[in-house]
Amino acid sequence: MPSLESLPRRLMLSALGGLAMAGSATPASAQGAAHIRGAYTLMAPGGGSVARVLTDAAQCPDIRLDGQTGPMRERAGPRTIAARVNESDGSAIAPAAFPLRVCEAPIARAVRHAEVGGIALPLPATIIRRIVVIGDTGCRLKDSSQSYQACNDAAAWPFAKVALAAAATHPDLVLHVGDYHYRESPCPAGNAGCAGSPSGYGWEAWNADFFVPAAPLLAAAPWAVDRGNHEECARAGAGWWLLLDPHALVAGADCADPAQFFAGNHTAPYAVELGDKARVIIADFAAIGEKPFSAPDKLARYRADGAAITALALPGETNFVSDHYPFGAITMGKHDALRIGYPSIAQAFGADAAAAGNAAPALPMVSAVISGHVHLLQYAAQSGHPPQFVVGMSGTQEDEPPAPADAQGSPAGISPGDLATRYGHFGYAVLDRLDGGAWAFTAYDMDGTVLLKRIIARRGG
Numbered sequence: 001m002p003s004l005e006s007l008p009r010r011l012m013l014s015a016l017g018g019l020a021m022a023g024s025a026t027p028a029s030a031q032g033a034a035h036i037r038g039a040y041t042l043m044a045p046g047g048g049s050v051a052r053v054l055t056d057a058a059q060c061p062d063i064r065l066d067g068q069t070g071p072m073r074e075r076a077g078p079r080t081i082a083a084r085v086n087e088s089d090g091s092a093i094a095p096a097a098f099p100l101r102v103c104e105a106p107i108a109r110a111v112r113h114a115e116v117g118g119i120a121l122p123l124p125a126t127i128i129r130r131i132v133v134i135g136d137t138g139c140r141l142k143d144s145s146q147s148y149q150a151c152n153d154a155a156a157w158p159f160a161k162v163a164l165a166a167a168a169t170h171p172d173l174v175l176h177v178g179d180y181h182y183r184e185s186p187c188p189a190g191n192a193g194c195a196g197s198p199s200g201y202g203w204e205a206w207n208a209d210f211f212v213p214a215a216p217l218l219a220a221a222p223w224a225v226d227r228g229n230h231e232e233c234a235r236a237g238a239g240w241w242l243l244l245d246p247h248a249l250v251a252g253a254d255c256a257d258p259a260q261f262f263a264g265n266h267t268a269p270y271a272v273e274l275g276d277k278a279r280v281i282i283a284d285f286a287a288i289g290e291k292p293f294s295a296p297d298k299l300a301r302y303r304a305d306g307a308a309i310t311a312l313a314l315p316g317e318t319n320f321v322s323d324h325y326p327f328g329a330i331t332m333g334k335h336d337a338l339r340i341g342y343p344s345i346a347q348a349f350g351a352d353a354a355a356a357g358n359a360a361p362a363l364p365m366v367s368a369v370i371s372g373h374v375h376l377l378q379y380a381a382q383s384g385h386p387p388q389f390v391v392g393m394s395g396t397q398e399d400e401p402p403a404p405a406d407a408q409g410s411p412a413g414i415s416p417g418d419l420a421t422r423y424g425h426f427g428y429a430v431l432d433r434l435d436g437g438a439w440a441f442t443a444y445d446m447d448g449t450v451l452l453k454r455i456i457a458r459r460g461g
């Protein structure tokens with residue numbers, strides 16, 4: 001996969017912004033554009049969005065909003081995150097270099113045109129009608145599991161193709177359900193599938209794993225971003241905070257210092273307004289884990305999140321919840337029993353640890369939960385609960401179906417017609433707004449074949 005820097009100039013600018021450059025840019029803005037390595041828009045807490053520009057220039061560029069020009073502020077200058085020790089196995093983690101300046105500017109929802117260096121930034125429509133959903137996109141290189149996905153093979157790691165196909169649907173919004181960064185370990189010598197891939201937690205791996213393949217989709221629409229467990233502080237959290245988290249960057253809560261990882265591993269839930277009585281409630285459960293937990297500070301944090309999500313779901317409106325870990329998916333590892341969701345998530349919504357198995361939250365005001373983490377496509381509608389959609393199928397190696405001998409029937413609360421699981425397909429999903437607060441969920445493979453279609457009805461109120 002070529003770096004963004006190595007792409008032909010016309011292609012790079014097209015991927016970044018979609019605007020014709022040479023004819024329309026002023027000399028000053030064109031000069032700034034020459035240094036731009038990324039330009040995209042993130043939906044932010046509070047109802048607006050934030051423009052992010054990555055540049056190797058000595059200062060941040062100006063931004064033009066509805067004809068008014070002003071400076072972007074510097075989120076972070078070039079920096080290197082210090083070497084550290086892997087919490088899980090004691091191995092050494094190399095320093096992570098980000099030789100870029102990260103610039104940003106808040107954008108009010110009413111703004112209709114934004115431009116940096118002659119590159120138009122996508123902005124949220126007043127009423128968002130089409131949402132592309134992708135998840136679990138990176139190329140897995142990980143020593144501890146001996147996983148070495150063939151990042152150089154577009155069939156084995158097809159995120160670039162998925163992003164192109166998804167961009168061609170002309171979404172108003174892109175929702176990524178988490179796990180962007182997977183290139184944690186070096187490609188082993190002699191492995192042609194991943195030879196030459198960067199690895200580790202710095203910019204080079206982030207660029208190859210995410211920014212290069214995602215470029216057409218970053219140019220197509222603003223993004224709402226869930227944080228995955230791969231973006232925990234112990235893993236790619238520092239890059240998450242520099243590049244993708246829409247909140248302000250706060251020293252001590254930016255995953256730069258292992259002594260302060262707890263602070264950097266969380267932000268409070270917030271709503272992305274879709275207009276006309278609909279929203280997506282975004283939750284950062286990146287560090288909640290799958291298992292029951294008992295630490296009082298962790299329990300207090302996620303119980304507060306559960307209460308906040310419940311409060312953000314308004315009666316009489318269409319409320320989606322999106323986070324990385326499914327609330328109510330039917331999951332089964334090769335040697336596990338069928339289960340609904342994760343005990344950790346159930347605890348966030350009030351279940352105690354002992355009773356948290358098979359206890360997905362009912363959330364009567366929520367129309368659907370949209371998640372990833374499991375590398376497949378799934379619809380699971382437990383009676384009395386919001387339907388769960390899992391879209392963990394956009395690039396990372398797919399999960400395999402369980403062996404027939406491991407199948408143990410349907411878990412309580414799920415009838416066979418309310419459960420659909422698709423293994424072994426790479427692709428994306430599209431949410432289309434219908435009348436009366438309903439939405440259509442349609443999942444496609446990379447070639448446009450429909451894998452799954454369901455109508456989401458408004459629940460509650």
Ligand SMILES: [Fe+2]
Pocket residue numbers: 179228229230324372373374
């Ligand atoms: Fe995950």
